[in-house]
Amino acid sequence: MSLPEKVLVANRGEIAARIMRTLRALEVPSVAVFHALDRESPAVRDADEAVELHGDTPVGAYLNAAEIIAAAKDTGATAIHPGFGFLSENADFAQAVADAGITFIGPPPDAIRAMGDKIESKAIAEKAGMPTVPGSDGAVADADAALAAADSVGYPVLLKASAGGGGKGMRIARSAEECREAFDLASSEALASFGDGRVFVERYVDRPRHIEVQVLADGHGNVVHLGERECSIQRRYQKVIEEAPSSFIDPETRAEMGARAVDLAKAVGYVSAGTIEMVVDGERNFYFLEMNTRLQVEHPVTELVTGKDIVAEQLRIAAGEELGYDQSAVELTGHAIECRIYAENPAANFAPETGRLALVHFPAGPGVRVDHGTTEGQEVSASFDPMIAKVIGSGADREDAIRRSREILRETVLLGVQTNADYLERVLAHPAFAAGDTTTSFLDEHAEDLVAGALSAEEERLLLAAAALASPRFDHRFEIPEPLAAMGEWRP
């Protein structure tokens, strides 16, 4: 297997640790980069070498392209893996890395650029034969043009910022009156958030599912897809539970979605791992949403049902190897579910939480995978994304994967910071989730059912007893024998 000689991982947290794991398994020397706050993190500990980065903010350090490229040169790294987020979809960074004579483990800058713009990528997708949601032909000039476009595609419509993401600059309109107002709001929000007020109009798909296809492309024109992931369970437009395969997709739809995704990847000259996100309506019609030109947070569920290490595939591809297999060799076996554990309070509209992780314990065993970059004693601060870990349960079928994932969530111990782990367990336990009735409005529609139930009187007594026996307050009053205290034993 030919592989890059030495790889710098330009990321942090769980994804940096996860990439390091494959590098170690393949015996590829690794370089970590880190902001001072992450000095003790597992990724830094596991790397062969580590270089400190600097920035105006901790996040800024990981966006410091010049320092990252300099670190690669200084350590003799021949390739840079950007992970996800940060610089991973920055075409200028990919270009700068290439210009420095270093391999960017990802697609060519042109492919990143083409897919980075919502209007341009939609046009390319359409030309490649990928269905797109009916909508305006590019950005609309003003509210009147938005109204005309809405009339031709039919209400309800969605007004979306061209440069948008994460739900910003996005408005639903169900009538002409709402459309005029929605245009103004979306446009001004887009201008404020992205410095680009361009807005386009498309039909709004009610109760949609969010399903995406993983593709792998080598530098020799070979492209395969690794099936789909369903990522419909979202809060604040962010995924929290993802699974593979989707219980909603039949083999014919899967083959069709996969073929369209492969054609799109070919059309943009794609190389490396990429993901084509689609919105799917109740009749299994799928429409192009966007292409993520990088490794995806939820890639582990695909790895578990295909048996492929996607990071290893990226490394092979970056070293110029051919995929070496075709679509017929890609088989899906079993089912896998990923739950993203965030430091947040589901009862307060998922507001982020901070604190010190006083105790960390993850379960292990067959069908259990945990990707995390935490250490006990670590501060979960507002400086970075509040995702603590991804726990992935897999099994022979969906029911098995749900059961195992629920066990993992119940056995994951994270003390000192509030997390959404018990909330996610209630989502998996919900009959509508078991039935596969998963749309992007799931968490809103079932909000009342997802509130924690009341404790029994006995359970509450057990908690009170444990707290009392553990608390130093009670120690102080009742436990210190007088003679010992008189001998001067120090107690806080």
Next chain:
Amino acid sequence: MRLEISTEGGDATEVAVSRRRSDATIWIGGRAYQADLRRVGRAYELQLGDRVEKVWLAVDHDTVYLHAFGRAWNMEVFDPVERSLQASVSEDTVTAPMPGTVVSIAVGEGDEVHAGQTLVTIESMKMQSEMTASRDGRVERVNRQVGETFERGDALISLEPEDDAVKEED
């Protein structure tokens, strides 16, 4: 003296403990139970009466973090007398409702402000929100600069205590 313990910020229950060598008697809401907490690996085995439960725990001052029945619990231990002596919530500071970053600061130290006036704009969860003065007064301290991060509960802006402000006007 007895202490009180609350579960997940709910109502407090009166609890007392009397220890003998290895086991203890616990009074919860006036009823006595035999109890024992024994370390098993990194976790603990809690016995209360006939019931045995595996628990994980971490103690941080008066907060006891527990993991039991498949989820985490936040227990607060406090002395009701001590608590009543603590000052009531002050209107003198603008505290962060959640962790985030300072986007802009609209006032400087010494500025006169009126109730409802925007003092600082913060960004949390990718959303911006404006923090306003809860009363008229004068800015005593600006505790964070633009671009700095903060945790929930951090004081971002402090106003001069109301009594002082009145004196100055005299």
